[in-house]
Amino acid sequence: MRKCGKSNGTEEKTKLYEEQKNYRTEDDQLHDSAVQYACRRQGDYTIDDYYALPDEQRVELIDGVIYDMAAPGFGHQTVAAHLFVQLNEFIDSHGGSCLPFMSPVDVQLDCDERTMVQPDVVVLCDTNKLKKRCIYGAPDLVMEVLSPSTKRKDETIKLEKYRKAGVREYWMIDFRQERVVVYDFEHKSRPAIYGMNQPIPVQIFQGDCQIRFEKMLEKVYTLQTYGAL
Secondary structure, rough: OOOOOOOOHHHHHHHHHHHOEEEEOOOOOOEEEOOOOOOOOOOOOOOHHHHHHOOOOOEEEEOOEEEOOOOOOOOHHHHHHHHHHHHHHHHHHHOOOOEEEEOOEEEEEEOOOOEEEEOOOEEOOOHEEOOOOOEOOOEEEEEEEEEOOOOOOOHHHHHHHHHHHHHOOEEEEEEEEEEEEEEEEEEEEOEEEEEOOOOOOHHOOOOOOEEOOOOHHHHHHHHHHHHOO
């Protein structure tokens, strides 16, 4: 299969950036835009195309399809930061060797040339998967903060990708609905659904780590009063 040449300078990267057009799936359920290249079609893009994009262009590559990622809002950032801090504090206080990361972090999920995702928060326990530019393979824990533009993708396409790739646990956090859906892929076929009025156990740590949402929700409410959500 003929491949596009790699980008070799600012001028070419800018040209690729300006050729961006809206993309819709056949059922028009995903409202993401994707970068269009003259010699590529959706489904044919590779890691080379992903790395050829300008640094300021945030996208995900899933099975050869490029999805645009809008900058996260204040609520999204607040929730992701609280998740990361609690996970990091637990790991540090227990002398753990697992490593938490917060987006942007590249995850070459399937160890192939057709998928590169950027989860909001991940925990990686197998440090052999750490490469210079990305996590190469499935993290142990993935957390996605849902937003209107990414919710459908997180609940469908990425759910199945994480399951099949070997992610052990997957959280979908909907702070607007104050609901968390947790998939414990190692032990259960059905998800557990929690409200944010209770601590939620992290299964990869046998429930010893419990995420609390009280302070996070207080900040979200403050953002609402300022019209920042």
